[in-house]
Structures are given as C-alpha cells and as structure tokens.
Amino acid sequence: MAKKRKSWMNAEELAEEENIVSFHPKDMKNFYAWDGDVLVLNILGTPSAKKDIIGKPKGNQLKISVTAAPIGGRATDYMVKWLAKEFGVNKSDIEVVFGRMNVNKQLRIKAPTKFPRVIEKLEEKTK
Template identity: 35%
Template sequence: MKPPDLSDLAVPGATLAVRVTPKASRNAVERTDDALRVYVTTVPEGGKATAAVVKLLAKALGVPKSRLELVRGETSRDKVFRVL
C-alpha cells in the first residue's frame, strides 16, 4: 500500500503529532483531523518501532529520514516529530 502524500506538512520547523500502533498487521500512515496515525508491524523493542515510524513518515512526507527529529515520546505511542 502506497503511503499518503503528506508533502504539504513537510515545512521546515513544523511539528507533527503522531499516534503509533506497533505490532499492526500492516505498515500504513493515515491522516486524521487532529493527528497522524502510523501503523507498523515492528515490535516496540529497543527503538525498532520508532525507527520504522521514521522511515514510513519520511517516505510519506517526501523528505530524507535525517530531516525528521523526534521531539517527544521516545517510549510512548504518542510521539511528536519536527521537520528540519
């Protein structure tokens, strides 16, 4: 499944609220009214799920992974990313 086009959110300095669902049946990014939902098949161990979220989110935003910075929520399902 192709990720949605979120390139309009890829403004430098923008913050993105993300709700993560680890151990999902598929990898997907969904846009809701108030936040983004990211589903990853990876287990939440040792930052693996967060790395998968960064990869999916970067692809959907059309930016390199290095332009995404995790601001808050390293071990939480609710994360905040900043676009650099």
C-alpha cells in the same frame, strides 16, 4: 548563576535553550502545525500492525501504524525511516521531539516535499 544541566531542564527550558518553538500537543488545534518550513506532527502510533499505514486524525493526533515491534524504540525508528519516504525527505530530516518509546509522539520534519492525502486535504482548505 550556574548553568542548568540539560537533563534537569523541562521541555520549555530546553526549547528556549535550543531556540525551538514549543508546540505542546494540547495547545495545537490540529494534528500538525508549521514552524517555518518545519512540519510538526503529533502522532498516535500503533506498533506491530499488519501493514504500514497513515490513518485518520484522532483528536489532535494522526494515527500511524507500523509493522515493527515496540522493542527498545525500534518501532519509532522504523516509523521515522518509513515516514522519510512518505514525506520525501532524508531520515536525518525527521526529529523525534518526544515519545520514542511511547505511542504518543511528536515529530519535526524539515522541508517535506510530499504529503499524505490527509494533510493535503487540510492544506487545500486553508488556502
């Protein structure tokens, strides 16, 4: 059977092809989940905000506001750069799974060393 082009694959097929565990936002009970040492975050982004801030969870998404304008995915790029500092990782350790040009996003953060207070609280409850 001929191999499918990646551009023609759906999310599940891509995840299987790349050996990535699929975390569909509707299936997640919380705004974050762990895939080994990778933190998977569902985000509700707000571009062009007055200041960069990690807000409160809204359903199964974490509200994050950034000052960058939403032009050609620049707000998401800025968010990734800013979150890298917040989680104590390099920018290259954050992957935008989907939503680069949308307010609904999913990020994968490899081996974060720091956590925002909202995640620290939930992690303390699970221990």
